[in-house]
Amino acid sequence: MRHHDYEKESALRERIRAEPARTESHAELAAWLYRAGRLAQAKEAVRGGLAQAGRTARLYHLLGLVFAGAGDWTSAERHLERAAEQEPARFEFVRDLGLVQAAAGRVGPSVETLRQAVGLGGPAGDGLKWLLRLGEQALAESGAKPERRPPQPPRRAAVAERLVARDPSVAEALAARRTQPSPLEMETLRAARRALARLASQNPSYADLYFSLSLIEEQLGEVGRAIEAAEKAIAINPRYAEACLLAVRLYERSGQRRRAAERCRQASDLRPEWIDVHLRLGHLLREEGRPQEAAAAYRRALDVDKRCAEARRRLDDLDAVLAGAPPGLAPQEPPAGGGGQ
Secondary structure (H helix, E strand, C coil): CCCCCHHHHHHHHHHHHHCCCCHHHHHHHHHHHHHCCCHHHHHHHHHHHHHHCCCCHHHHHHHHHHHHHCCCHHHHHHHHHHHHHHCCCCHHHHHHHHHHHHHCCCHHHHHHHHHHHHHCCCCCHHHHHHHHHHHHHHHHHHCCCCCCCCCCHHHHHHHHHHHHHHCCCHHHHHCCCCCCCCHHHHHHHHHHHHHHHHHHHHCCCCHHHHHHHHHHHHHCCCHHHHHHHHHHHHHHCCCCHHHHHHHHHHHHHCCCHHHHHHHHHHHHHHCCCCHHHHHHHHHHHHHCCCHHHHHHHHHHHHHHCCCCHHHHHHHHHHHHHHHCCCCCCCCCCCCCCCCCC
8 A cells, every 4th residue: 555645745735725726736736636546535626626726627637537537437528528628739638538538438539539639749659549540440340430520610609509508517618718708709608608598597496507607707708797697596506605706706806895705704604624715705804994804714714724824924914903903993803693694
């Protein structure tokens, strides 16, 4: 049995605490857990990254590999497709998607995907080319043809609308980019919005549909409509922590810091083990001029991890501020139970 390196794991988790919005911090921990054979914890690490750092191709790729390691080819293919859709020129993303399709017995799609991988000019190697030849031979013997290549840009919006209508989670991949969408991408996002709005009207009790719709509206620059959709998701499922965190981001973008703090407090109550949520709540409360409540949020972060340097530093700063306040001017502690949702 291989010795478990607790110091290495602790260092990786500390990096996440220091940079919760950095994709690579989550990816390094997830990849390390995956290599150690701890698939359940690797999956948890990736999902934490998707919630805290954003829905990036790197994290979707890792999640696909974790599912593949567990033999869940359907879930693996779905997440690897998201990674390849976001970064279609990334050789390893396309290659791994093709390999999973082959392992799942989907010969036609795997041949087309592996051809794309080889065409990208990456280190295909003899093994990958041999697998591609086997797939092509199997197709030739069966008389089938590989699936058509992805549609050209003019048809992209129509295809996106059909994909989202069939699998609403695709919308999250479309909304994952951090840069300003191009005109073509805007058309694709609008198509995804149409599909989600139609699905939401047909299934008004599905919180996930409104969550995805909120992400799309945010990418389209419709922050008000994004807030409305996020709030609908929370109304349907008040325990939807990810929707609360999305609302926090949206309220911050719209300058509504008090509402952002309210939703962040809700998220911290729902996920008390997420240290970065307590840190974010403390930051919001301090900016709102509520240092006593901010200090309480930092203390909750230290309850999760007493070694959290950021929480300790910010709490010490607040203690110094409160200690220096003239008598009678220091903010009062809120009544017990009064800081809830």
